[in-house]
Amino acid sequence: MQKLIDIIGQETAIKVLKAGLPPEEPGHAYIFAGPKGTGKRSTAYAWAAALLCEAGEKDACGVCGACRKSLSGSSPDLIVIKPEVREKRVTEVIDIGRIRELISHLSFKPYEARLKIVIMEGADTMNLSAANAFLKTLEEPPGDTVIILIVENTGKLPMTIISRCQTVRFRPLPYEKIFEFVKMKLQISDNEASAIASLSRGRPGAAIAGALDREKDAREQVLSLFDNTESFGPEEYKLAQNTDKSKDRLQADRILASAQELVRDMVTVKISGKCDNLINMDIRSAIEKVAGRYSLRRLFRIYDVLQEMILARKLNVNPLLIISLLSLELKE
Numbered sequence: 001m002q003k004l005i006d007i008i009g010q011e012t013a014i015k016v017l018k019a020g021l022p023p024e025e026p027g028h029a030y031i032f033a034g035p036k037g038t039g040k041r042s043t044a045y046a047w048a049a050a051l052l053c054e055a056g057e058k059d060a061c062g063v064c065g066a067c068r069k070s071l072s073g074s075s076p077d078l079i080v081i082k083p084e085v086r087e088k089r090v091t092e093v094i095d096i097g098r099i100r101e102l103i104s105h106l107s108f109k110p111y112e113a114r115l116k117i118v119i120m121e122g123a124d125t126m127n128l129s130a131a132n133a134f135l136k137t138l139e140e141p142p143g144d145t146v147i148i149l150i151v152e153n154t155g156k157l158p159m160t161i162i163s164r165c166q167t168v169r170f171r172p173l174p175y176e177k178i179f180e181f182v183k184m185k186l187q188i189s190d191n192e193a194s195a196i197a198s199l200s201r202g203r204p205g206a207a208i209a210g211a212l213d214r215e216k217d218a219r220e221q222v223l224s225l226f227d228n229t230e231s232f233g234p235e236e237y238k239l240a241q242n243t244d245k246s247k248d249r250l251q252a253d254r255i256l257a258s259a260q261e262l263v264r265d266m267v268t269v270k271i272s273g274k275c276d277n278l279i280n281m282d283i284r285s286a287i288e289k290v291a292g293r294y295s296l297r298r299l300f301r302i303y304d305v306l307q308e309m310i311l312a313r314k315l316n317v318n319p320l321l322i323i324s325l326l327s328l329e330l331k332e
């Protein structure tokens with residue numbers, strides 16, 4: 001669970017929210033608005049935890065019973081609503097059925113805390129009938145309820161809803177803040193942090209997600225390379241080419257790291273005959289299939305070559321050159 005103190009760069013929003021924490025009282029309805037990845041969701045959960053916390057301070061204590069439940073997502077006084085595909089629909093919405101469930105839920109007293117918190121993610125997917133049904137609750141909310149609506153753009157919400165809520169804006173962060181954040185969070189070099197900070201355009205959430213996406217990209221690239229034995233050249237040569245083609249240093253390093261992990265997994269599958277304890281558990285069936293194409297001996301050799309290539313990159317040596325030198329050595 002994140003606390004309010006862990007939220008970076010949204011000082012204005014945090015100030016507004018802290019004004020609703022003990023000894024002060026929160027308002028009944030808020031809209032958290034701002035671009036994707038700016039921390040609206042994390043902040044909503046952190047604030048909810050602080051509101052429910054037994055310590056009654058300006059932030060969640062993180063250790064009381066209420067905080068532990070907030071952390072594990074099992075607090076009976078925190079109601080989360082997300083858009084979903086309901087009945088015969090195809091797109092994700094929050095429909096009137098869901099709003100009616102919520103209204104009946106809110107008619108009860110809180111179970112444990114002094115408040116009930118509703119976090120509605122993607123509140124702008126409420127269709128018109130849902131929004132109309134919800135309006136009454138927003139007009140006269142039960143006294144012990146705090147409602148948080150999360151949207152990227154308030155433009156998609158009816159004015160009748162907006163006018164009944166206090167809007168808290170989340171803004172993209174300056175480059176320096178994201179740089180420091182990803183460097184600390186992902187434990188990466190200045191160069192890498194700089195690349196991610198630029199690409200994220202002020203959104204810390206997107207910076208983290210983006211980094212993960214690119215890792216996934218690298219893994220897919222490598223897996224298809226191992227899988228496709230028809231294309232020219234031995235695997236390590238193809239990998240060297242891919243790494244060399246990748247103008248982005250960071251991505252090139254990811255390709256090599258990902259290749260080493262995949263080879264390690266293939267070796268595990270071959271030796272143990274099982275798919276337990278793999279690094280890439282989520283794609284174990286694909287790994288099992290590809291492992292069938294290689295002998296253990298070949299996998300060990302590829303692993304060693306990858307090790308050399310990783311070293312070569314550190315020394316700024318062209319990976320293709322390393323492969324050529326290695327194959328020469330093997331011929332002798």
Ligand SMILES: [Zn+2]
Pocket residue numbers: 053054055060061062063064065066067
């Ligand atoms: Zn607590």
